[in-house]
Amino acid sequence: MQIWGKVVGVLLGFMFGRIAGAVLGLVVGHIFDKTYSKDFSDNGGFARFFTTTDDIKQQAVFFHSLFSALGHIAKSDGKVTEEDIQIASALMDEMSLSGDVRLEAQQAFRDGKQRDFAIVEMLQQFKEQCHARRDVLQIYLEILIQASCTHKKLSSAQYTVLEKVAKALGFRRVELDFLIITFEAEQRFRSGRANANYQRGDKGQSQQRKQRHQQYSGAQAYSVKAELEDAYKILGIKESDAPAIIKKAYRRQMSLHHPDKMASKGLPAQALELSKQKAQDIQSAYELVRKQKGF
Secondary structure: OOOHHHHHHHHHHHHHHHHHHHHHHHHHHHHHHHHOHHHHHHOOHHHHHOOOHHHHHHHHHHHHHHHHHHHHHHHOOOOOOHHHHHHHHHHHHHOOOOHHHHHHHHHHHHHHOOOOOOHHHHHHHHHHHOOOOHHHHHHHHHHHHHHHHOOOOOOHHHHHHHHHHHHHHOOOHHHHHHHHHHHHHHHHHHHHHHHHHHHOOOOOOHHHHHHHHHHHHOOOOOOHHHHHHHHHHHHOOOOOOOHHHHHHHHHHHHHHHOHHHHHHOOOOHHHHHHHHHHHHHHHHHHHHHHHHHOO
């Protein structure tokens, strides 16, 4: 049963003509439901005003580009291992990919494993689809770095592919190195804090993070000095920087990674959680530096 014409008609009629307008809107809406609703529904209905074909296409391109590049990185060592597949699956889980979207991501990963996969051409199409927006491209590169570096150190072959990806997206090698160093600092910072909570008895979900921390720092305790050094790296600042420079760096990092801003730029909803986690790390790092600096 079609009712949207009546609903919209009553609401608009009431806005412009109160009760009399609502009655007239109901009549017009009834005629609409009987005569035009099927064609309207076939053309996308009201949903087309909120989710455009371009939005859907952009999200599909984002996921295909991400997982095909990840597959290409995994294959760069010569063989895709079971661990590589588990890493890709874990990223799909973290991004809540399911159904057809997950199947497409899995196929993209398989496509990327092919020896003759045209990764540069794929990235050029992705960059064009994103209108070369540097913030979206950086988030994409950061997610790719996260998936490639979370469980193991990069091999030289994997780094070479990442460097090719960065170059195709318009990032210099020094910028890629900065993003890798920042990610490693975030891992230690986040895991070190979770480990401290665990030691205090706040176990919750800290065991996995504790294991990650041990992976990066071995048996050594995560010292206050190491935590502060990682906070500087997360913000992209030096210990000697003045408060004004620190505040500017913090605002720049938060502006880039704020989930609401990323959503408005077309970043898929499934990727926003990763951006949110990074924004939380930036906030925590800034509060630690601000407290240490006393401003």
